[in-house]
Amino acid sequence: MTETSRLFLGRIALYAALAAWAAFYLAPLAVMLLTSVKTLDDIRTGTLLSWPAALTLEPWLKAWSGACTGIRCEGLAPFMWNSVLITLPAVAISTAIGALNGYVLSKWRFRGSELFFGALLLGCFLPFQVLLIPMAQTLKALGLANTVSGLVLVHVICGLASTTLFFRNYYVGVPDELIRAAKLDGAGFFTIFWRILLPVSTPIIVVCVIWQFTQIWNDFLFGVVYSGLDTQPVTVALNNLVNTSTGVKEYNVDMAAALIAALPTLLVYVLAGKHFVRGLTAGAVKG
Amino acid sequence: MAALEIKQVFKNYGSVQVLKDIDLSIESGEFLILVGPSGCGKSTLMNAIAGLDDITAGSISIAGRDVTRLSPKDRDIAMVFQSYALYPSMTVAENIAFGLEMRKVPKTQHEAEVARVARLLQIDHLLARKPAALSGGQRQRVAMGRALARQPQVYLFDEPLSNLDAKLRVEMRTEIKKLHQRLGTTIVYVTHDQIEAMTLADRIAVMRDGRVQQFGTPQQIYDEPVNLFVAGFMGSPAMNFIRADVTRAGSGYGVAVRTARGEAAVLALPERGAGLGPWLGREVILGLRPEQITHVMPHRRDEPLVATLECTVEVAEPTGPDTLIQIRLNEQDVNARIEPRAQAPVGQAMPLMFDMSKAVLFDPATEARCH
Helix, strand or coil: CCHHHHHHHHHHHHHHHHHHHHHHHHHHHHHHHHHHCCCHHHHHHCCCCCCCCCCCCHHHHHHHHCCCECCECCCCHHHHHHHHHHHHHHHHHHHHHHHHHHHHHHHCCCCCHHHHHHHHHHHHHCCHHHHHHHHHHHHHHHCCCECHHHHHHHHHHHHHHHHHHHHHHHHHCCCHHHHHHHHHHCCCHHHHHHHHHHHHCHHHHHHHHHHHHHHHHHCCHHHHHHECCCCCCHHHHHHHHHHCCCCCCCHHHHHHHHHHHHHHHHHHHHHHHHHHHHHHHHHHHHC | CEEEEEEEEEEEECCEEEEEEEEEEEECCCEEEEECCCCCCHHHHHHHHHCCCCCCEEEEEECCEECCCCCHHHCCEEEECCCCCCCCCCCHHHHHHHHHHHCCCCHHHHHHHHHHHHHHHCCHHHCCCCHHHCCHHHHHHHHHHHHHCCCCCEEEEECCCCCCCHHHHHHHHHHHHHHHHHHCCEEEEEECCHHHHHHHCCEEEEEECCEEEEEECHHHHHHCCCEHHHHHHCCCCCCEEEEEEEEEECCEEEEEEEECCCCEEEEECCCCCCCCHHHCCCEEEEEECHHHEEECCHHHCCCCCEEEEEEECCEEEECCCCEEEEEEECCEEEEEEECHHHCCCCCCEEEEEEECCCCEEECCCCCEECC
């Protein structure tokens, strides 16, 4: 066998292995997609991976606007909107504060700032379950129980540890001389942040937004505990939709609903995924 | 009035003293160079002048105004950083104008000022570019442009040439010198490169371990070093240090040397200050620069402090204009700088002329100058 043909066979084996792994990971998604466009009869008679006998979008429509989530039967649509109302401000605010925190902790060190940062890092490892009761009391005291603003507040607080970590590690890699030069030029605290640092922060902002968006959109724990009937996020509604059992179990609607709930995070990742990897490594190398 | 006056400045980091009793003063238009090995405190001193580091004790005045407690922006200074520190998101023009903008200079004046600086540094064609699209030398120019735009009392340069390649460094060195001569600005410049220090400075402060070892003109520092450290640090190739005994030489004093061939001689020393009486018969360190040991120049042979010795060439290093040869004296390596054509082959002897008029002596115990 010649050298080239051996290389060629090696390539084939490599790609075959990669394809097999990819198929393995994509299988659940394929099952969900296939099931969501099958009729109930089709599901009962066919196998998990069989091709739909007839394509139907009925389950998607029902999941969006007709399925029952508890006593309401309006589908996921209203809850999607709740999730948007919770997620967008929470992502924006936690990213903004994280950026400012990171700026201070990397470029305006003060006595004890390293200790402060260490304590903040603990927040990344704290299981959120321990917060449930004190947070509930706090929200009640603030009059924010069962409100969208209350959930935003919870998500901002719980996200700060990670967002601060992201920005702090990124800004540590920005040369201190830049800040010194700006100080000599006469720029103050906020001017330096706004004019010098923020314009070079795009990669880390993208990382932070994707991270926070995924965390907050996919959150179930806080959503189920702190929301009212009208303020439930889509994850809670999805759970209710799947668990509402009146007669037949509609697997196709469940699958469509799950896909609908997952679409926004997928979309964000597809749109900004390239920056995500770049930003993560940029922070990691110089941390 | 002094443009910059540093009085009894101390700086401690915890229990570590990094600046010890610094006293320096320069007049308006002078070019001061802080030079020393890394860790000598020169950058700390510069940061203290800029106000980027607080000092523990002492005072700093700029143009007669005490700025010790003022923030950097209120000190009327501009700084060129080693890494240039150009704002990456701004164009060259915006970089240069940023300081003006921060100081609320009217927008209409920005353009005129940017144009003036750009012409001065020949960076007109780069104004619309971002720093990432510039070469090292261009970035260096822009960094200087940013400092020049504000026309402050004092310019601070923190090792501005150390990131450039050798050729560009020499070019920019000349450029900075020209700029200083043309604009008559007051400059404080930090470097660890003693050639940069010699070529650029009006006054040099040689630092070591947080102390100013010597403060003077380049020629003073070169010819009259106050101690062994300054003598060894300034000059390339470095000054020869030869251990030798002080003896009588006629009516004056001299040092006893012995060549590798076993020939003993006394090299007469110039008369200076208090004389060498107390050192008679004791060992000193003779400091003699390589260019003071040369091939024989007949017209200088009869000068009073010139002696000729037969020495064996141990190593020869041609540099082009002249050749450095190594000989042995008192069983120590000694460098001499000679005319390339006068060199004898390695291993053979040749006559060398010792010009002792600028020879200096150091106390081996304290390393201070003793003659």
